[in-house]
Structure formats: C-alpha cells, structure tokens
Amino acid sequence: MEALLEILGELHPEIDFETNDRLIDDKILDSFDIITVIAEINDEYDVAIPAHEITPENFNSAKALYELIERLLDED
Amino acid sequence: MLFTSYGFILFLCVVIGLYYIIPKRFQWKLLLVSSFVFYYFSGWSNLLYISVTIISTYFIGLKLDSLNKKQEIYLKENKGTLSREDKKAYKEKIKAKRWKWLLLCLIFNLGILAVIKYTNFAIANINSIFTLFKMNELSFVNFLLPMGISFYTFQTMGYIIDVYRGKYGPEKNIGKLALFVSFFPQLIQGPISRFDDLSLSLYKEHGFDSKNFSYGFQRVLWGYFKKLVIADRIVVAVLEITKNPDTYDGIFVLVGMVFYAVQLYADFTGGIDITIGIAQMLGIKVKENFIRPYFSKSIVEYWRRWHITMGTWFKDYIFYPLSVCKPMLNLSKSSRNRFGEKIGKRAPVYVATIAVWFTTGIWHGSSWNFIVWGLLNGFVILVSQELEPLYAKFHQKFHVGETFGFRLFQVIRTFLLMSSLRILDCYRDVGVSFKMFGSMFTKLNINELFAGSLLKLGLNISDYIVLLIGVIILITFSLVQRSGSVREKISIKPAILRYTIYVLLFFSIIIFGAYGIGFDSNQFIYNQF
Numbered sequence: 001m002e003a004l005l006e007i008l009g010e011l012h013p014e015i016d017f018e019t020n021d022r023l024i025d026d027k028i029l030d031s032f033d034i035i036t037v038i039a040e041i042n043d044e045y046d047v048a049i050p051a052h053e054i055t056p057e058n059f060n061s062a063k064a065l066y067e068l069i070e071r072l073l074d075e076d
Numbered sequence: 077m078l079f080t081s082y083g084f085i086l087f088l089c090v091v092i093g094l095y096y097i098i099p100k101r102f103q104w105k106l107l108l109v110s111s112f113v114f115y116y117f118s119g120w121s122n123l124l125y126i127s128v129t130i131i132s133t134y135f136i137g138l139k140l141d142s143l144n145k146k147q148e149i150y151l152k153e154n155k156g157t158l159s160r161e162d163k164k165a166y167k168e169k170i171k172a173k174r175w176k177w178l179l180l181c182l183i184f185n186l187g188i189l190a191v192i193k194y195t196n197f198a199i200a201n202i203n204s205i206f207t208l209f210k211m212n213e214l215s216f217v218n219f220l221l222p223m224g225i226s227f228y229t230f231q232t233m234g235y236i237i238d239v240y241r242g243k244y245g246p247e248k249n250i251g252k253l254a255l256f257v258s259f260f261p262q263l264i265q266g267p268i269s270r271f272d273d274l275s276l277s278l279y280k281e282h283g284f285d286s287k288n289f290s291y292g293f294q295r296v297l298w299g300y301f302k303k304l305v306i307a308d309r310i311v312v313a314v315l316e317i318t319k320n321p322d323t324y325d326g327i328f329v330l331v332g333m334v335f336y337a338v339q340l341y342a343d344f345t346g347g348i349d350i351t352i353g354i355a356q357m358l359g360i361k362v363k364e365n366f367i368r369p370y371f372s373k374s375i376v377e378y379w380r381r382w383h384i385t386m387g388t389w390f391k392d393y394i395f396y397p398l399s400v401c402k403p404m405l406n407l408s409k410s411s412r413n414r415f416g417e418k419i420g421k422r423a424p425v426y427v428a429t430i431a432v433w434f435t436t437g438i439w440h441g442s443s444w445n446f447i448v449w450g451l452l453n454g455f456v457i458l459v460s461q462e463l464e465p466l467y468a469k470f471h472q473k474f475h476v477g478e479t480f481g482f483r484l485f486q487v488i489r490t491f492l493l494m495s496s497l498r499i500l501d502c503y504r505d506v507g508v509s510f511k512m513f514g515s516m517f518t519k520l521n522i523n524e525l526f527a528g529s530l531l532k533l534g535l536n537i538s539d540y541i542v543l544l545i546g547v548i549i550l551i552t553f554s555l556v557q558r559s560g561s562v563r564e565k566i567s568i569k570p571a572i573l574r575y576t577i578y579v580l581l582f583f584s585i586i587i588f589g590a591y592g593i594g595f596d597s598n599q600f601i602y603n604q605f
Contacts, residue, residue, distance in 0.1 A: 032425050035399040039408045052241040075376040
C-alpha cells in the first residue's frame with residue numbers, strides 16, 4: 001500500500017490518497033493519470049491491470065485500487 | 077424515413093398507439109418489427125447488412141458463453157486433480173480460443189464497415205500515387221452506405237467485447253439482441269448505447285405513464301424546435317459561405333464558423349432530443365449524449381460533454397485497452413530507459429491518444445479533412461495536458477481561476493477553438509480549410525458585415541430575428557438546466573403558463589420551422605455516419 005500511495009502522491013501531491021474515495025467521481029484522476037498509474041503498478045507489483053478493470057469502483061480510492069491489485073495477484 | 081418527414085410522424089403515432097394497446101408481453105416484439113420496418117424505408121439492402129451484423133454477433137456471443145461454461149465445468153470436475161499451473165494453462169487455452177472468436181467477430185463486422193465506408197477513400201489515395209507514376213487509375217466502387225452503420229456497428233461491437241470480458245452474459249434471444257441493435261429511435265444517429273444500460277428498459281413491459289409520456293413528448297418538440305427552427309434555417313448561410321470560399325473569406329469565415337457551431341449543435345442535439353424523447357414516450361431510458369458542451373472551459377471538458385456515448389466508447393474499447401496492453405507497457409519501459417522518466421511515462425498515453433483521435437476522425441468520414449480534424453483534436457488535448465502545470469501556476473499567481481470573467485473567457489476560448497477545428501468539417505478540404513482559417517487573420521475586414529452582405533447569404537431580416545430569438549432561447553434553456561431539469565421546473569408552474577409554453581413551442585415549430593415538418597430537404601448531419 002505504501003508504494004501505491006507513493007505512486008499516486010507523485011501525480012497529485014495535493015490530494016490525501018489515504019482518505020479520498022472520490023478520485024474518479026470528483027475527476028481528480030483523469031484518463032491520462034490512470035494510464036500512468038497502471039504503468040507504474042505494472043513496474044512495482046508486476047501485475048497487469050486489464051482495460052475492463054478500469055472502472056470508477058476500482059479507481060475511486062487507493063484502498064479499492066490496492067484491493068484490485070491483490071485480487072489480480074491472487075488470480076495470477 | 078427521416079425524423080422530419082410526415083411518414084415518420086405517422087409511423088410514430090401508429091407504433092406508440094399499438095405499443096400501449098397490445099398485451100405488454102408483445103411490446104418489445106412490436107418495437108423489433110417497427111425498427112425493421114423503419115430501416116426498410118432507408119433501403120431494403122440495408123436490412124441485409126444489419127441482419128448479418130446481428131446474426132454473426134449473436135452466434136459468436138453464444139460461442140463465447142459456451143467456452144466459459146466449458147471452462148467452469150472442466151475446472152469443477154477436475155478440482156482435486158489439477159495443479160495451480162494446470163488450471164492456469166487450461167484457462168489460458170480457453171482464453172486464446174475466446175479471443176479468436178472475438179477477433180473474428182470484430183474483423184468481420186468492422187471489415188464490412190471499412191469496406192463500405194473506406195474503399196473509395198483508399199482507391200482515391202492509391203490513384204493519386206498512380207497518377208504520380210503515370211499509371212492507370214483504379215475505378216471507384218459504387219457502395220451504398222447503409223444509414224447509421226457506424227452507430228449500430230460500434231454499439232454491437234461494444235456488446236460483444238463486453239460479453240468477451242465477462243461484463244454480462246450474451247443475450248440468448250436473437251430477437252431481443254436484434255432489437256438492441258436496431259431500436260429505431262437511435263438506429264441512425266445514436267446515442268451509442270451499452271447493452272447493460274439499455275436492455276433492461278428496452279425489454280421490460282411498460283404501462284402507460286402520463287408523466288413519462290408528456291415529458292418525452294415535450295423533449296421531442298424541443299428537438300424539432302432545434303432542428304427545424306434553428307438548424308434548418310442557419311444551414312442556408314453556412315452552405316452559402318462554405319461552398320463559395322473565393323467569395324466569402326476573412327470575416328465571413330468567422331461568421332460561417334460560428335453559424336456552423338450553432339447549426340451542428342441544434343441539429344445533433346435536436347436529433348438526440350427526438351430520440352431520447354420518443355424512447356421516453358415508450359417508457360424506455362436512453363443515455364444522455366450531451367451535457368451543455370458549449371459551456372465547457374477546456375477541450376478535454378468539451379469532449380466529456382459532447383457526443384458522450386461516442387467518447388466513452390472510444391475510451392473503453394480503444395484508448396484503455398491500447399494504453400494498458402503488454403506491448404504498450406513494454407514501450408513505456410523502454411522509453412523510460414532511453415528518453416527518461418518523463419517521456420517514458422507519457423509514451424502509452426501519447427500513442428493511444430493519437431490512435432483514438434485518428435479513429436475518431438475517420439469514423440466521422442472517409443476523407444483527409446476528418447482525419448486531420450481528429451488528429452488536431454488529439455494534438456490540442458496533448459498540448460493542454462502538457463501545459464497544465466503552467467496553467468496551474470498562472471491561475472495561482474494571478475488568482476483568476478474562479479472569477480466569473482475568467483471562466484467566461486475560458487468558455488469563449490474553448491468555443492472558438494472547437495469552432496476553428498470544425499472549419500475542416502465545413503470546407504471538407506484540408507488545403508481550403510487552412511487557407512480560409514488564415515484569411516480570418518489576413519483579410520479580416522469587419523466593415524464588410526455592415527454593408528448588407530449578411531443579407532446576401534440566403535437569409536432575410538426575419539430569418540435573422542428568428543435565429544437570434546432561437547439562440548437566446550437555447551442559451552437560456554442551458555443556463556436554467558444547470559440547476560436541474562427544465563421540464564420539472566415548468567411542471568410546477570401554474571397551468572396557464574405551462575400550457576402557454578407548450579402551445580408556443582408547438583406553433584413556433586409549425587410557423588417558424590424553416591421548411592416545416594414533412595419537407596425532407598436537410599437530413600440530420602449525423603445520419604451520414
């Protein structure tokens with residue numbers, strides 16, 4: 001989770017990613033940010049997030065995103 | 077059969093009448109038959125194309141489902157004996173098979189679209205190369221472009237990709253799938269619906285709901301008002317200016333550009349209002365396609381609010397899959413090593429953005445002007461993305477971000493920028509478009525407008541007055557709509573005021589409609605796609 005928070009923090013230092021759960025709904029993360037985050041996650045966790053998992057539910061908070069990473073790692 | 081023809085009005089009355097008379101379980105079947113009858117009037121051969129798309133997608137959807145089930149059964153039956161690696165290998169094998177079927181469906185259906193829509197464009201380009209080498213030119217092929225083929229093909233391909241991804245199971249009833257693909261109000265100009273959004277209300281049994289019916293009818297009237305009173309009137313001046321670039325340059329290009337922005341908005345959003353309104357009269361919910369796009373403060377925001385269902389389609393089925401596919405992630409890695417962290421991170425976004433906007437351009441038409449238009453949109457988006465930190469610093473330093481004046485400036489800037497890009501759509505020729513754009517700066521003589529020239533564009537004083545009032549109504553409507561549904565707001569007004577509004581709207585279409593309902597001179601712009 002630490003590493004994920006760091007990845008997100010680099011993109012938007014002004015946002016508290018530990019508490020914010022409206023990253024997509026409030027348009028904090030745009031599509032360009034999402035792609036950057038996915039590429040970084042791929043590097044950091046060695047997990048590929050498929051396109052169909054790019055949904056508001058999975059990207060609205062760091063917690064949800066981390067759960068997605070864990071699920072994908074588990075499926076792998 | 078255009079929305080503005082008498083034939084369509086009669087057809088609609090019969091369909092709606094029958095819809096609420098017949099037993100509810102037959103309602104979706106009636107809509108299916110009506111949709112095919114509606115499409116038949118645009119040419120019987122069109123029925124063939126749409127049927128091929130429906131049948132191929134239906135069977136491939138079932139095939140994808142059967143592969144899924146096969147996997148489930150196999151894994152269940154061999155639960156105790158398979159190792160983790162065996163399971164993974166089996167899943168990969170099934171996934172590869174599913175991918176092949178999906179690819180077949182996409183290539184087959186997008187192939188039909190590509191052949192019909194782009195063969196002559198390809199031939200024209202090949203011929204220009206042949207001419208250089210003094211070779212014999214190829215002859216053009218005479219294809220009839222089925223109305224709405226780009227819309228229904230994209231909608232159907234969205235469905236099959238979702239089935240492949242396991243978002244939902246395939247529709248088992250071919251008739252129901254056929255209705256989803258061919259639902260007549262949205263068949264020829266969208267919105268591009270998603271199966272999970274539309275299907276539930278499309279197949280549901282609907283009792284007559286007077287509020288829904290009345291709201292739907294009001295929206296249909298509003299759509300006709302936009303189309304017949306505004307779009308079909310202003311188009312005369314737009315055509316006069318853009319068809320005669322030698323006569324009308326300089327300030328007239330600016331006038332044409334702004335007029336075209338009004339025409340396109342009134343035409344396309346008007347058509348979508350009619351679509352959503354008809355669906356609502358039938359109790360069916362169709363997704364919104366516009367959220368006051370001309371109030372956008374940036375081009376990125378504009379594309380989030382204009383033709384929304386097309387934008388999200390490109391995002392979900394091209395931009396994201398392309399950006400996060402393995403080769404793209406590898407490209408990102410190698411670019412980071414070669415060109416540094418900053419460029420490496422942006423590589424997938426850049427490539428995917430260019431691909432999406434190239435596709436968006438060519439989706440709109442098989443000519444270079446649309447491709448250049450699409451690529452320029454992508455270019456402006458990427459540049460604004462790069463300049464964002466600079467904008468943020470500027471806003472912070474001068475505290476202009478939230479002032480009304482600055483927001484108004486942003487809205488006008490975005491409107492002019494988008495209108496400038498649309499010059500490529502107006503003149504349909506890349507060279508002429510750039511020349512005319514340039515003439516706005518080199519030959520800008522505002523006095524020309526006050527020498528009676530505006531009255532030589534095919535519109536008289538009363539046309540301009542009607543247009544001015546029409547545009548004021550459009551802007552007022554959008555301003556009021558920001559705080560909630562206009563129809564809801566009207567519905568709580570005293571009956572006398574309410575009915576006055578409805579009657580005025582109705583008669584303004586009859587009296588001020590440029591040609592009136594029944595005169596098919598101008599089809600909707602987006603019907604061509």
